[in-house]
Amino acid sequence: MVHINERDFDTMSVLIEGLSDAVSLRCLAQVPFYLHPNLKLVSHTWRTALQSQELFKAREELGSQEEFLCVCAYEPENLWQLYDPLHDIWMTIPVLPSKIRHLAHFGCVSTGGKLFVLGGGSEDVDPLTGDQDVSFATKEVWSYDPITRNWSQCKPMSVPRAMFACCVLNGKIIVAGGFTSCRKSIAHAEIYDPEKNTWVSIPDLPFTPNSACSGVVIGGKMHVVHKGFSMVQVMGKPCDGWMVKDYGWLHGPMAVVEGVLYVMSHGLVYRQETEKQKLVISAYEVRKRIGSAMIGLGEDIYVVGGVIGPDRSNRDITPTSDIDVLTVGSERPAWRQAAPMSRCRGTILGCTKLRI
Template sequence: MKWLSSALHVSRLYPILFFSWFAALGEHLFAMGSFSMFGIRLGRQKNCYIRNIARFGVASVAGKLYVIGGGSDRVDPLTGDHDTIFASNEVWSYDPLHRLWAQRAPMLVARAMFACYALDGKIIVAGGFTNCRKSISEAEIYDPEADTWKSLPDLRQAHPSACSGLVFKDKMHVLHKGISTVQILEDGGNYWAVEDYSWLQGPMAMVGGELYVLSNSCIRKQHGENFPDKMVPCASGFQSRIGFGMIGLGDSICLFGGVIGPGPRNQCIKPLSDVDILNVASERPTWRQGSPMTRCRGSIAGCALLKI
């Protein structure tokens, strides 16, 4: 296996996955709203429509991108009614080499706004909400080779808030918005431990096995229990920027897109195509601008890093 994005350059951005939404793969940047693939060096873009989806999970294993669960964000243009599908169990994979979408085995439980992450060649999902908007504690694991889902032990705690997942120190961690405790999958997936790390709330990215959080316009390195945070340079320009994607690539943290919300001097919402890069491995980390996205701009619904 080789990471397709080993270094970040202004003229050559690694692949990443977001949904407008995006994702980065090799020399290609993927964006989903309508799903598009942009050849960063080649300067051309191709589209393949799937459907309007939101609140989904995204992960990549074995050189493929997986879009999991979630529901439709379609609004009837005549009545203004929202689609009734809030959560589903559908799973789709995208093969970037053959440019093909394929429907995979559905999850055991339909869910939206849940924790989703790849670990050891498999995909783990946990928590979230049902189609009736009820919080759930069920967890399951997907084997892409067998195309099968198996149940995992339920989370110890379910909360009425969206949750997210990440792999920290080779273990799946589940975080709920507004909750200081973290649930960790231990003993090879046999049980969930609950720890109060009091991690900061905000967009997160993993770089070199370290966890970084963007909070109050500052990047902070987060540790486990009883360790102080380490601050990385602040960026006041991010204070009014919301809905962006954030991911770790090589030694850097990358921020993509987002919008500038309305404020005292600005009554409009401005969608952004900006790409900002911070090399956290340097002695004096400083933010720099990367090449902006071309047709993709605005809010990012998810990010994943593909390796092939």
């Protein structure tokens, strides 16, 4: 049973006439998240309830939590949107208050009902010196709380990072590899505890090519993949360190759907087993988009945004807000379109899932 904080709910008896505090809160917990802004207009009491941790604990207890996509694109600057797949709608959240213009090459994950944006920097070049390293990588960490609709700064990482691997294991955030400047890659890895707001170093990556890397979680283990290299570094428990495996995985955008890895390579989508691949479908519909994001949500793969590159009929580069969806578990997988992003467009700088 969810416990009510009496200091927050001193007028809960009139939240819903004729119902107890606990029952009223459980009723509100069943309301879809996209309707919350409207419900907050009903009364001060309702606003307090809808911004309470107790409400979201009730959503978890009742199994009424919802999964959203969190997306940040190049346009407009530092703006994030949430996509609700059940209602096929987009919601805009407050602009990330970083002082860095067009923050890019960051890590983004979610845990504990919050969105986290870590590291990254700007691709802008200093007009006086031509130096790109001034803000290429940072230590900063931001969290967004959808309950209060506020961004907060968290304890920074121990070193600046850009183009690094970032994943969540057992509710904690692990970052590894990447670059501290546009010329220097690192092997350092560390783990963040959101509840304690602390960072602790863990074993370094044993294999550190001068290449951008990304991370995926499969089977409860973090897998670090370096662009252009076949070696995959795997870690289950931080205390056990890393294992280096040569799986011969295909290279390209990756998405994990229900624990299975899918890769888009050379215009085709493959189901990637440990050391073999199985063709799923052609990605002809989306192959012309550059800088899009590919992510798994539920039983689906989403290909989000990007730019349409020049071809024989059009020499311009066109930013897009399009979303293409593939249900990989169906007998005959086929691409379909979802509602396009309502505000964002162009190259996708960050894309992750958020459970609220």
